[in-house]
Amino acid sequence: MTRSICIIDCNNFFCSCERIFRPELKNKPVIVMSNNDGCAVARSNEVKDLGIKMGAPMFKIKDLVQRHNIHVFSSNFALYQDISCRVQNALRDFIPNIEIYSIDECFFDLTDFLPPEAVTDYAHTIQKNILNWVGMPTSIGIAPTKTLAKIANHIAKEQPSFKYVCNLSDPQTRQRYIKHFPIENIWGIGQRSAHKLRLRGIGTAAELAQMPLKRARQLGSVVLERLVMELNGIACITLNTQPDHKQSITVSRSFGQPVYTKNDLEASLIHHCLRAAEKLRHQKLAVKHLLLYVRSHKHHTTLKKHHYHYEFPVATDDSLQFITHVKQATKNLFQPGIRYAKSGVVLTGLLLKKDVMNDLFIENKTSHHLMQALDQINKKFGAETITSASVPHNNRWRMRQDKKSPRYTTHLDELPTAQA
DNA sequence: TCTGGGGTCCTAGGACCC
DNA sequence: TCTGGGGTCCTAGGACCC
Numbered sequence: 001m002t003r004s005i006c007i008i009d010c011n012n013f014f015c016s017c018e019r020i021f022r023p024e025l026k027n028k029p030v031i032v033m034s035n036n037d038g039c040a041v042a043r044s045n046e047v048k049d050l051g052i053k054m055g056a057p058m059f060k061i062k063d064l065v066q067r068h069n070i071h072v073f074s075s076n077f078a079l080y081q082d083i084s085c086r087v088q089n090a091l092r093d094f095i096p097n098i099e100i101y102s103i104d105e106c107f108f109d110l111t112d113f114l115p116p117e118a119v120t121d122y123a124h125t126i127q128k129n130i131l132n133w134v135g136m137p138t139s140i141g142i143a144p145t146k147t148l149a150k151i152a153n154h155i156a157k158e159q160p161s162f163k164y165v166c167n168l169s170d171p172q173t174r175q176r177y178i179k180h181f182p183i184e185n186i187w188g189i190g191q192r193s194a195h196k197l198r199l200r201g202i203g204t205a206a207e208l209a210q211m212p213l214k215r216a217r218q219l220g221s222v223v224l225e226r227l228v229m230e231l232n233g234i235a236c237i238t239l240n241t242q243p244d245h246k247q248s249i250t251v252s253r254s255f256g257q258p259v260y261t262k263n264d265l266e267a268s269l270i271h272h273c274l275r276a277a278e279k280l281r282h283q284k285l286a287v288k289h290l291l292l293y294v295r296s297h298k299h300h301t302t303l304k305k306h307h308y309h310y311e312f313p314v315a316t317d318d319s320l321q322f323i324t325h326v327k328q329a330t331k332n333l334f335q336p337g338i339r340y341a342k343s344g345v346v347l348t349g350l351l352l353k354k355d356v357m358n359d360l361f362i363e364n365k366t367s368h369h370l371m372q373a374l375d376q377i378n379k380k381f382g383a384e385t386i387t388s389a390s391v392p393h394n395n396r397w398r399m400r401q402d403k404k405s406p407r408y409t410t411h412l413d414e415l416p417t418a419q420a
Numbered sequence: 421t422c423t424g425g426g427g428t429c430c431t432a433g434g435a436c437c438c
Numbered sequence: 439t440c441t442g443g444g445g446t447c448c449t450a451g452g453a454c455c456c
Contacts, residue, residue, distance in 0.1 A: 034424035057423040
């Protein structure tokens, strides 16, 4: 039976979030920048029309920004995450089982919910209501597999006649559209694979769909083989509405300005560890493996050691245990005279806190109540209200974020004000 | 001068064991 | 001294996504 797999995707998500609270920016060019205001990570349609590419560095587009009076925002993830939850909750009113694929996309399956001929109308209803309730414009793609639904979604945005909903369930319609769909735009085909395929004369989704499975596997392993099947309407990538817990947690940042001292490096790592531990506790997980790393400025090759690994004898979620290792790591890694550009922490070997095996012979040093109190206070009064006394007081490594909008929906002192 | 951050999955290759 | 192969587990790195 042909399934009605749907993907809903917020249009220019970060830009649209900013516009919800600045309605005067509708139809005006808007850009949202990456951390440190380094490059463009979201562009409104007006900006795309100016030819500014995804990831374009600020210093290269400064002139265009001025000339066209583009509104630039630093990224405001507290706001985006909250709007994302609102969109998801609105969507659940229409279909309870959704797969949250990213901050601005969800998959869902309408097969057992509606007859195929009713699906397109329902998608329009969902779309209209999310726009009314949350203020977020969206696009919806519908097809028998996730890969084809992503293609439909792409077409829904590009071709105005679809009004942001494209249904490729019908094989003839589908054939007509994938004939002209470039492989670069297929979900799962990156630059490398696209180049490889083009060299072999394959340039469109339809051409890739024709590839024999054996050949696909040989060329791009099981990943490409699956993709070819998906293009032919055979579902290989299943919907996952009950995801497992995370496999890894990362906190890393490029510095707002170059860092040369051990203290600054240590301060940044401690900060990242505290954030990572917070995330860990929030997801009710504990970690076995800790990785701390530093990066020097590009082309700086005299840096010998970048990584510090540690395996906890008993999985933990205790911020204070991490900090001990930061001291050790900085001692190991720091080299004077290096211009450091970035640091980070990666937690892997994650398991549910309730499944942690204690070791009889190791004293359990985790201070649950302390950590609980820490999280509650910081949640209520703002990040880093309470932190460890060993966190050095200095901000040299922090991000540049000059154009950040208020966190309208998550911080009481940043609420929007209505004018009478 | 200035180019993000947080994820997932897959493969190859090394270490080790029998 | 030289001689095998199969299995597992782990890690680093690649490719990709948003």
